[in-house]
Amino acid sequence: MTPSQSTLERLAAVVGEAHAIRDPAQMDRYMREWRQIWVGRSPLVLRPQSTTEVSRILAIASETRTAIVPQSGNTGLCGGQIPDESGREVVLSLERMNRILDVDPANNTMTVEAGVILHDVQQAAAAADRLFPLSLASEGSCRIGGNLASNAGGLNVIAYGNARDLCLGLEVVLADGRVWNGLSRLRKDNTGYDLRNLFIGAEGSLGIITAAVLKLFPQPRSRETAFIALPSPHAAIELLSLMRDMSGNRIVAFELIAALALDFAVRHADVRRPLGPAPWYVLAELADPVPGAMLQLLEEAMSRGLASDAVVAQSENQRSEFWAARELISESQKPEGGSIKHDVSVPVSRVPEFLAAADAAVLSLMPGARFVSFGHLGDGNIHYNISQPVGMDRDHFLARWNEVNDVVFEVVARFGGSISAEHGIGRLKAHRMPAIKDPVALDLMRQLKSALDPHTILNPGRVLPL
Incomplete structure (x- = not known):
């Protein structure tokens, strides 16, 4: 329902005119997200400063059947925090509730x-x-x-x-x-x-x-951080098991990085390459290990053929450089053209099979596709990102988003995985919920939504399709 002018005035009065934004230029940062996939419209952005103000806003919204889209830092990647294009949804930003x-x-x-x-x-x-x-x-x-x-x-x-x-x-x-x-x-x-x-x-x-x-x-008193070159994801799985056994399970991070992902970060994000060329890398970190534990682990890994080269951070600055190489991968994909991203998970032991099967399936659909795979191997969460083939038109590539998703998600399902590991469902994947969720689970979710939000005013169309 489109909120009436009277409703908008009542909502604005809760937070005061200084925190009720109506000017399109000032509203713009609340209307778009980092990837620029969604650009929404809204008649009003509300910036409450207390739970009492949020309560009053929702009481009015419930009475008037006004849709509310909550927003925090607006860093989500699935569009759940962006209003739709109808211009009927009011944005409620929590940025002032920061104590x-x-x-x-x-x-x-x-x-x-x-x-x-x-x-x-x-x-x-x-x-x-x-x-x-x-x-x-x-x-x-x-x-x-x-x-x-x-x-x-x-x-x-x-x-x-x-x-x-x-x-x-x-x-x-x-x-x-x-x-x-x-x-x-x-x-x-x-x-x-x-x-x-x-x-x-x-x-x-x-x-x-x-x-x-x-x-x-x-607070950990010490950390040992290593950047490691490996021949394959299978070797990474074996290395993960070895590290768990030899470190007393002191692993706090174990990040898998494909060669192309590191190449992009070095090429576009002013990242210094930690090691020479290799098919795959792992960035691993131990917290409060026995001194020298990482070196001992790496020696054993190399003796088993699991690692071909490695470097252990000798300072906090070097450790930060290692992490920059990992954290700037997403940003470094932009200069390479279009990117179709997937936040998926499969059982840890099946990650290598998943990567091989997904690569083959995508290449059969789109020859020349480039795979920028990286992520949290220790919990089975892979950011399976595909950059456009060299020379392909960006818009033509992105127009095939759903085709590529269909292929990748079929492989995810085949390996007992999830199409959303940590980024949520939002607007991006809500339409897929009936196909991926157990029917009983989906019914329970709908019942919960109906019981807690009977008028469907809270983030409508996100998580569950309308």
Whole structure:
């Protein structure tokens, strides 16, 4: 339903005119996302500063059947945070709700509002000699509400888990404006259903997260980081197992990088190449290892033929250079033309088979396609990105997006995987949900949506198709 002028005035009055944006130029940054796939329209952007204001906004929205699109840092890659092109959806930005409410080192928890930037959470934890391990390439701009709403993953899932595993409690505003205060700092509470996990990963479609209690961990006293050349993904799987066994399972990161992915980063992102040419690389990191553990591991790996070369960071600066080579891969694809990206997961042991089968399937559809595969091998999450063939027209390549997706997702399903590992569903994949979800699971999801958002005002058409 298109909101009336009266409704828009009531909504704006909640936050005040200074924080109710109507000017198209000022609204522009809320209307588009990093990849420029979606550019939406909205009659109003609201920037509340408190849970009370969010509650009042949703109460009015429920009464008037006004669609609300929650937005945190606007770093999502599936379009879930961008309004559609109808001009009927109101954007609710949580960027002003950016307070760190409490840090409790003894309990290893931190309570924050949803608009706190991830890097600020990391810094606040470090100031208390603690670690908040969620780490993403966008951590300087993404915000905790969005991280939880999409159940973000990142670099350290192998050791600490996804965003869901790093959260103890939530505060959530429901579609009718009621506030659920679930900001528990308890690690054990068996008093009924775990409501928290309904909202984590729901992309704002069941309620709007306004605050969270996060888990903290001891700060590692030392790290050993290595950039390793390998002959194949099969060797990487064996290396992962060897590292787990020999390090006492102290692996906190294990990133697989295809040769072309590193080539792009070196070519376009001012990255220094850590090692000479090889088919594949792994960036691995141990936390609090026995001194010299990484070197011992690498010697054993080379004796088994799992690695052909390696370098261990000798300083924090060198460690940062290694990580820059990994984190700048996505950005470095842009100068190479169009890129069709996939955030998929398969069982860890099946990653090599998946890569071989997916490459073959895509090449049969599009000869000359270039594979920029990289990601979190330790948890089976591969960013299976395909750059356009050299010389192909970019628009022609991107016009085949759905064809390529169909081919890749068929291979993902064949290997028992998921078409969304850590980026969410959003607008990009909502239409695929009926085909990929168990019918009973899909029915339960629809029932939950109907119960919590009976008028379908919260992020309509995201996660579940309309």
